[in-house]
Amino acid sequence: MDIEQPTNSAIVAAYRARTPGSAGLAEEARRLLPSGIAHDARHLDPYGIYVERALGPHKWDVDGNRYIDYFGGHGALILGHGNAAVNAAVAEAQAEGTQFAANHPREIAWAKAVQRLVPSAERIRFTSSGTEATLMAVRLARAFTGREGLIRFKGHFHGWHDQMTSGYSNHFDGSPTPGVMESVAHSNILLHPWDIEAVAKTLAERRDIAAAILEPTGSSFGQVPIRPEFLVALRELTAKHGVLLIMDEVITGFRVSAGGAQGRFGVRPDLSTFAKILAGGLPGGAVCGRGDIMALLDFEAM
Numbered sequence: 001m002d003i004e005q006p007t008n009s010a011i012v013a014a015y016r017a018r019t020p021g022s023a024g025l026a027e028e029a030r031r032l033l034p035s036g037i038a039h040d041a042r043h044l045d046p047y048g049i050y051v052e053r054a055l056g057p058h059k060w061d062v063d064g065n066r067y068i069d070y071f072g073g074h075g076a077l078i079l080g081h082g083n084a085a086v087n088a089a090v091a092e093a094q095a096e097g098t099q100f101a102a103n104h105p106r107e108i109a110w111a112k113a114v115q116r117l118v119p120s121a122e123r124i125r126f127t128s129s130g131t132e133a134t135l136m137a138v139r140l141a142r143a144f145t146g147r148e149g150l151i152r153f154k155g156h157f158h159g160w161h162d163q164m165t166s167g168y169s170n171h172f173d174g175s176p177t178p179g180v181m182e183s184v185a186h187s188n189i190l191l192h193p194w195d196i197e198a199v200a201k202t203l204a205e206r207r208d209i210a211a212a213i214l215e216p217t218g219s220s221f222g223q224v225p226i227r228p229e230f231l232v233a234l235r236e237l238t239a240k241h242g243v244l245l246i247m248d249e250v251i252t253g254f255r256v257s258a259g260g261a262q263g264r265f266g267v268r269p270d271l272s273t274f275a276k277i278l279a280g281g282l283p284g285g286a287v288c289g290r291g292d293i294m295a296l297l298d299f300e301a302m
């Protein structure tokens with residue numbers, strides 16, 4: 001829907017009446033940013049709100065409307081907006097400097113905190129986003145197994161790098177989205193997230209699969225849930241065939257339980273990926289897991 005397009009919806013009309021400031025900014029943004037947005041998730045009809053400030057469970061738009069915030073920083077702000085302890089920690093760190101081009105003692109404390117909560121995290125590599133974390137996890141899996149194939153589940157989101165585009169919200173036949181190489185798209189095997197028989201058949205028939213990756217509670221923040229028994233069966237099958245299991249815990253990590261979905265359901269993946277909750281809602285992420293796999297990132301053998 002266009003920003004100005006006439007509407008016969010009372011809801012859209014009321015929304016427009018209450019958000020003229022956001023409408024004006026959306027109009028201006030369209031000239032500068034593709035679709036007027038900085039993240040695909042903000043693509044809303046007729047336009048999204050422009051938020052000025054947020055505190056605890058609320059946020060306020062430029063027109064002074066107050067909202068209960070169910071987005072929660074894409075799920076990362078488990079303590080709400082502007083949590084005093086998080087703000088103080090960020091301010092303290094920022095005052096020391098922001099880019100040292102050197103190691104920092106806090107990265108050791110950070111890694112120890114992850115390891116304490118996530119027992120499968122034998123070693124950890126921090127990244128700047130969940131996309132980078134899943135990209136690295138899949139590359140590690142290929143390097144470790146010497147195979148190229150990747151089992152993914154339809155509707156599961158793992159960031160926006162080339163391997164992860166088809167099969168999430170479109171191209172469910174596995175064909176490449178525009179700009180992605182055929183060979184990359186076709187190294188995916190897209191399966192239905194409840195179909196353990198299809199997983200078993202695929203693993204029995206093919207010897208070229210490096211890993212299976214999934215959102216452990218299902219796609220769309222678990223709104224299309226998968227059962228814990230599926231996780232258990234997937235773990236057994238992948239282990240049997242020497243295929244790595246990657247749990248993408250960008251949404252579930254430190255939330256489903258302190259140890260993520262793997263802690264809650266007692267299923268130990270080979271690799272896991274995390275993102276912004278790890279950085280108090282700021283950009284950040286990690287890939288972590290088995291020491292022998294993570295050792296591939298070592299410059300020299302340990």
Ligand SMILES: Cc1ncc(COP(=O)(O)O)c(C=O)c1O
Pocket residue numbers: 074128129130131132134157158159160215248249250251275276285
């Ligand atoms: C399950 C999952 N994996 C990966 C990502 C990508 O993370 P990022 O947006 O930090 O690149 C997301 C983003 O929301 C996600 O929900």
